[in-house]
Amino acid sequence: MVENFSEWFHDILEQANITDSRYPIKGMAIWMPYGFKIRKYMLERIKELLDKDHEEVLFPLLVPESELAKEGEHVKGFEEEVYWVTKGGKNDLNEKLALRPTSETAIYPMYALWIRSHIDLPIKYYQVVNTFRYETKHTRPLIRVREITTFKEAHTAHATKGESDEQIQDFIEIYKEFLDSFGIPYMISKRPSWDTFPGADYTMAFDTIMPDGKTLQIGTIHNLGQTFAKTFDITFEDKDGEHKYIYQTCAGLSDRVVASIIGIHGDEKGLRLPPLVSPNQVTIIPILFKKGKEEVMAKCLEIKEDLENAGLRVNIDDRDIRPGKKFFDWELKGTPLKLEIGPRDLENNITIAMRRDEGEKIELTLDDNLVDNVKDLLDKSYENLKKSAWDFQKEHVKFTEDINEIAELIEAGNVVAFNWCGDDECGKEIEEKTGYDILGIHEDAEEGAKCILSGDDAKYLALIAKTY
Ligand SMILES: Nc1ncnc2c1ncn2[C@@H]1O[C@H](COS(=O)(=O)NC(=O)[C@@H](N)CS)[C@@H](O)[C@H]1O
Numbered sequence: 087m088v089e090n091f092s093e094w095f096h097d098i099l100e101q102a103n104i105t106d107s108r109y110p111i112k113g114m115a116i117w118m119p120y121g122f123k124i125r126k127y128m129l130e131r132i133k134e135l136l137d138k139d140h141e142e143v144l145f146p147l148l149v150p151e152s153e154l155a156k157e158g159e160h161v162k163g164f165e166e167e168v169y170w171v172t173k174g175g176k177n178d179l180n181e182k183l184a185l186r187p188t189s190e191t192a193i194y195p196m197y198a199l200w201i202r203s204h205i206d207l208p209i210k211y212y213q214v215v216n217t218f219r220y221e222t223k224h225t226r227p228l229i230r231v232r233e234i235t236t237f238k239e240a241h242t243a244h245a246t247k248g249e250s251d252e253q254i255q256d257f258i259e260i261y262k263e264f265l266d267s268f269g270i271p272y273m274i275s276k277r278p279s280w281d282t283f284p285g286a287d288y289t290m291a292f293d294t295i296m297p298d299g300k301t302l303q304i305g306t307i308h309n310l311g312q313t314f315a316k317t318f319d320i321t322f323e324d325k326d327g328e329h330k331y332i333y334q335t336c337a338g339l340s341d342r343v344v345a346s347i348i349g350i351h352g353d354e355k356g357l358r359l360p361p362l363v364s365p366n367q368v369t370i371i372p373i374l375f376k377k378g379k380e381e382v383m384a385k386c387l388e389i390k391e392d393l394e395n396a397g398l399r400v401n402i403d404d405r406d407i408r409p410g411k412k413f414f415d416w417e418l419k420g421t422p423l424k425l426e427i428g429p430r431d432l433e434n435n436i437t438i439a440m441r442r443d444e445g446e447k448i449e450l451t452l453d454d455n456l457v458d459n460v461k462d463l464l465d466k467s468y469e470n471l472k473k474s475a476w477d478f479q480k481e482h483v484k485f486t487e488d489i490n491e492i493a494e495l496i497e498a499g500n501v502v503a504f505n506w507c508g509d510d511e512c513g514k515e516i517e518e519k520t521g522y523d524i525l526g527i528h529e530d531a532e533e534g535a536k537c538i539l540s541g542d543d544a545k546y547l548a549l550i551a552k553t554y
């Protein structure tokens with residue numbers, strides 16, 4: 087695909103007007119108009135899926151130190167990353183306030199207030215906010231930022247373990263459907279204990295593979311058990327009058343989803359956007375000469391209106407520049423479908439359609455099948471982007487039984503699958519020996535499989551990769 091992916095990625099963000107990282111604070115950037123629209127359509131989709139049985143809320147940005155510090159594991163996990171507010175105007179605040187790195191410690195004291203009886207359960211709230219993490223590792227736009235501008239966090243509260251386990255499965259299905267909407271491939275694994283969300287019983291992670299073979303964690307779902315319930319004393323009176331702790335889950339995703347759409351579907355000419363998030367699903371490019379200019383423009387406006395009436399987002403590039411530059415710009419910006427119309431096309435009553443995912447030119451008649459033909463081309467474009475992305479991922483997950491092969495397979499741009507006994511010490515030694523990160527448990531091992539390092543019976547098929 088592209089030689090230096092990281093360079094391609096940074097360049098395209100600026101050239102395609104996605105974000106501008108020149109903001110004078112490291113790890114913080116501006117969403118520019120074109121990128122802002124992609125982000126908007128991405129968020130509309132996750133809300134559409136969550137709103138089926140969650141409700142959107144909005145909590146304050148600031149969290150009192152006393153609350154943030156309550157859950158030992160959690161605060162240990164975040165204490166290096168928290169930004170603090172210590173003054174109001176000229177006055178020192180009597181308590182430091184944290185900018186939320188994530189909102190468990192903002193939300194759960196309120197859950198303790200709101201939940202009294204089993205009839206108050208389940209609670210299924212989510213919010214889309216900016217969160218702040220003083221990332222010390224190399225920051226990268228959209229991928230590792232210090233202001234996570236597009237942080238969707240869902241937090242659920244349940245009366246029973248069974249219900250919270252079910253919620254984990256629901257979130258997994260929601261994330262699958264969500265990522266499928268953009269044709270983003272994913273690998274789901276249960277993170278090893280040492281890479282579990284601070285305070286969670288376990289973490290289910292969605293990782294995708296970027297063109298450089300490195301994996302990007304694009305979503306996580308945490309089973310919080312009763313740890314936070316005990317820390318924040320969130321109890322309810324159940325049917326038989328007993329007071330019990332609730333069971334909790336939470337699920338997060340971020341700007342990284344946009345990063346994966348850009349990185350995975352892009353090519354050397356620029357973005358290739360899945361229709362669902364593309365600011366323009368159809369770009370009409372009129373070929374304007376002195377002669378016949380008015381007729382061509384009139385026809386373009388008519389087609390735009392027909393397509394918009396069918397629910398599509400359409401733009402006409404009527405700038406007074408040569409057509410070649412127009413094609414170049416919209417290939418860079420990744421519009422899924424371009425319609426070219428010149429005076430001769432008018433005479434023949436056709437338009438030349440061009441899909442961005444593959445450059446073939448298709449003649450479409452300007453009749454009342456046009457809308458359906460356009461929609462059909464958009465669907466084919468989406469299916470093709472999705473298939474090629476999944477094919478790429480499948481081709482870049484390699485199984486091995488030889489621990490000495492792992493590093494070279496990963497350096498060749500792959501994720502490696504291997505049999506693991508599941509013992510933490512053994513797992514940490516595998517990371518030590520290979521220099522790479524275990525993503526987690528992907529599925530159960532086959533009967534008789536042996537652990538790649540210890541040689542003991544393998545319990546799991548695990549994944550290891552070079553990660554962002
Ligand atoms: N610095 C960062 N920049 C961009 N995205 C990030 C960053 N840190 C985390 N994320 C994304 O945010 C997701 C959720 O973050 S998390 O720590 O795993 N989980 C939580 O914070 C839970 N409270 C989710 S409700 C991660 O899966 C990852 O995709």
Ligand SMILES: [Mg+2]
Pocket residue numbers: 219
């Ligand atoms: Mg982190």
